[in-house]
Amino acid sequence: MTSDAESSLLAAPVPGRPVRWDVARASGLALAGVALLFGGWGAASLWLDNAILLPSPWAMLRGFHEVVQDGTLLVDVAASLKRVLSGFSLSAFTAVPLALLVVSFPSLSQLLLPVLSLLRPIPPIAWVPIAILWFGLGDHPSYFVTAVAAFFPIFLNALGGARAVDSQHLRAARCLGARRLSLLRFVYLPSSLPHVWTGLKIGLGQSWMAVVTAELVAARSGLGHMIELNRLQLETPRVFVGMSMIAIIGALMTSALGSLEARIFPWKKAS
CATH class of the missing domain: 1.20.5 (Single alpha-helices involved in coiled-coils or other helix-helix interfaces)
Structure with missing residues (x-):
């Protein structure tokens, strides 16, 4: 025994x-x-036997080889990434401070939250015609649409994180003489970072989807433009190449953010 x-x-x-x-x-x-x-x-x-409606995977791979060889794929990928990162960064640097200020200043909350509640249900695609009217064709409509797409996920998650701050931490900071700006910097922001990160992940995904929508009608480069141009030319394999690149890059961005999250917030993985 x-x-x-x-x-x-x-x-x-x-x-x-x-x-x-x-x-x-x-x-x-x-x-x-x-x-x-x-x-x-x-x-x-094989069953459909119509290369225009549904090309085979091998036809898509040939199309991929062609756009890599002529350099158009790299140009379009770079254009889409530039627009996404620009609009996403603009939203991140706007939404997070605004959410912290809204929590810290009740009058600002009463002023802005009703307006934002009215704007939030509008899908990013509905802003595309307005963006074209305001900014014309080119990069600027895509910047605007991607920024709108990312703003609300980032803002709402940052707002939720700031509202969930432990009241004991706030009382302790106030007892030590902390004022509003110090509370924002040393209490609200650190405590809400996990929520902010969740908002950044969602916002980046929303921006990536929105930029393709904007590029379909308002750009002369990018993966959305590549898809629309090849649709008009009945080059369906290249359409599938563009769709595949959207999926692959989106998955890579999600994986990269997940890896960064595990390093920045190791306790979340442990829990």
Whole structure:
């Protein structure tokens, strides 16, 4: 008969084995899902037998090779990323301070929140015609639409984080002589950072989707413009190339933000 300590040691799993198994299983299922997607796509393309309506995966790969060779893909990807990062940065540097100020100044909250509540339900795509009227064609409508798309997720999450600050922390800071600006800097902002980060992740995803919409009608470059131009020319494989690049870049941005979150807020992963 073994002791309790020996029994617990025998029952304990080998360190590292379950983690490796879970990673391998998840990777295998992900690859199987991708294989099913391409297999179903190829079968549907063969059954339909119409390269304009639904090209095969191999035709899309040939189109990908062509746009890489002629350099247009790199130009369009760079243009879309520039617009997204510009509009997203503008929203981030506007929405976070505004949310903290709204929490700190009740009169500002009463002034702005009703207006923002009216504007929030308007989808970013509805701003595209207005952006074209205001800014014309080119980059500026895309900057505006991506900024609008990112603003509300960032603002609302920052606002929720600031409102969730522990009241004991506020009382302690006030007892030490902290005034409003000091409270914003040393209490509200640090406490709301996890919520702000969530808003940044959502806002970046919304901006990425919005920029493609804006580029479909208001730009002369970018992945949205690439999709629309090739649709008009009946180059459907290149349309699918543009769609695939949107999906891949969006997934990479989400993964990058998740990795940064694990480094900046390690306790969230632990919890």
